Amino acid sequence: MSEDHQLRVSKIRNGTVIDHVNGGQALNVLAILGIDGSEGEELSVGMNVPSDRLARKDIVKVEGRELSQDEVDVLSLIAPDATINIVREYEVVEKHRVERPDVVEAVLSCPNPGCITTEGEPVTSRFEVLEDGVRCSYCGTIVRESIASMIDT
Amino acid sequence: MRHDHLITSKQLSRSDVETVLDRAAEIDADPVAVADRHAGTLLGLLFFEPSTRTKMSFETAMKRLGGDVVDMGAVESSSVTKGETLADTVRVIEGYADALVLRHPKQGSATMASEFVDVPLLNAGDGAGHHPTQTLLDLYTIRKNAGLDDLTIGIMGDLKYGRTVHSLAYALTNFDARQHFISPESLQLPREVVYDLHQAGNGSGVREHESLEDVLPSLDVLYVTRIQRERFPDESEYQKVAGEYQIDLETLERASDDLTVMHPLPRVDEIAPEIDDTEYAAYFEQAHNGVPVRMALLDLFLSANGGGADE
Numbered sequence A: 001m002s003e004d005h006q007l008r009v010s011k012i013r014n015g016t017v018i019d020h021v022n023g024g025q026a027l028n029v030l031a032i033l034g035i036d037g038s039e040g041e042e043l044s045v046g047m048n049v050p051s052d053r054l055a056r057k058d059i060v061k062v063e064g065r066e067l068s069q070d071e072v073d074v075l076s077l078i079a080p081d082a083t084i085n086i087v088r089e090y091e092v093v094e095k096h097r098v099e100r101p102d103v104v105e106a107v108l109s110c111p112n113p114g115c116i117t118t119e120g121e122p123v124t125s126r127f128e129v130l131e132d133g134v135r136c137s138y139c140g141t142i143v144r145e146s147i148a149s150m151i152d153t
Numbered sequence B: 001m002r003h004d005h006l007i008t009s010k011q012l013s014r015s016d017v018e019t020v021l022d023r024a025a026e027i028d029a030d031p032v033a034v035a036d037r038h039a040g041t042l043l044g045l046l047f048f049e050p051s052t053r054t055k056m057s058f059e060t061a062m063k064r065l066g067g068d069v070v071d072m073g074a075v076e077s078s079s080v081t082k083g084e085t086l087a088d089t090v091r092v093i094e095g096y097a098d099a100l101v102l103r104h105p106k107q108g109s110a111t112m113a114s115e116f117v118d119v120p121l122l123n124a125g126d127g128a129g130h131h132p133t134q135t136l137l138d139l140y141t142i143r144k145n146a147g148l149d150d151l152t153i154g155i156m157g158d159l160k161y162g163r164t165v166h167s168l169a170y171a172l173t174n175f176d177a178r179q180h181f182i183s184p185e186s187l188q189l190p191r192e193v194v195y196d197l198h199q200a201g202n203g204s205g206v207r208e209h210e211s212l213e214d215v216l217p218s219l220d221v222l223y224v225t226r227i228q229r230e231r232f233p234d235e236s237e238y239q240k241v242a243g244e245y246q247i248d249l250e251t252l253e254r255a256s257d258d259l260t261v262m263h264p265l266p267r268v269d270e271i272a273p274e275i276d277d278t279e280y281a282a283y284f285e286q287a288h289n290g291v292p293v294r295m296a297l298l299d300l301f302l303s304a305n306g307g308g309a310d311e
């Protein structure tokens, strides 16, 4: 990546850079992480930046927060190629990929109107992660496409 | 059996199924021997949608084991109409009863309810989801009439919405059965169910057809289900389609003499009454088998080693 592209999103001092997010998914990444800026977090979001690996990619930088592997693995559902960079004093000290978790809880809402989880019950949504989609642990509905639209916001 | 609750037939291994069926056969042979076995036990009945048959069958089963039932009654007269959640309802009724039976219109309701209670919970139907006690009585009937080994079964009718069908198909994957699914294209098995049947390693044993004709001669069991009027946009379309999935003695001319015909009942006109008095018909016996099978289940779940430890 050239210096020119780097400049589109400012560097951070301490925190997490989520790179190689599929183009257009940055806001969904923030929604999944439950970050909306309302708590004063310093955020930079670059969208549809030219990329070598993806035609267009998004970048999300979160200042002052080191995201754990568990927190970022759920991103694999919408951004399977994402890379996570932990930054301290402007240096990348850790770099890793997102891995598909076995289960995601309290992130997605079930699209099946006949599902008990859509009924105002005191229940946390839970989906098993399949090779090519997710499956509601309650009603068994499998979703393969537009998983981003199920993000519980 | 090492389960806390009975939610879906998917949770049952071959040995679980055999444990239940063996126990049911013992009870069937000598019901008097268990007449006081669960004296003083109370079974809580929570039926959020009407199902007189299933409810009576559970009530009979509990009483024949020496116990009794407490019944939530009709939803209209209960606190549900005041907006109480299912999670709250089951936690309250749990305090009255030693085990619970739940029927609820929402899929996944039994799974969710079971997470809120410590007593055994038996799913008696959760919307379009599962109905495992029906499956076990179906398996019991199949075993008695045709045997579960080397079985070729045809399952016909509404395969899309029929939860009894889905539950039965999952359970049969334990037995290497050859399963033929016969339905109009619009009422085929949901893709989720097909996916699961393949996951269960039984993909090669699953075949889908639009007509009964070709597979009929090979069948040991023909399991017929009702095609409901409300699945079709208009009456004439319904009549046309439903007519192709009805059977009478003429239809069965090409069947094996040993064919067993089953139906979860109630039927409308899927099976002509002329079949009732033939050797083929097993559907009334199937309905009666609900009692010994539910007695066996209650006995296993209420006994210390049946409902105790988790898997």
Ligand SMILES: [Zn+2]
Pocket (backbone or CB within 6 Å): A110, A111, A112, A115, A116, A117, A136, A137, A138, A139, A140, A141, B108
């Ligand atoms: Zn669901």
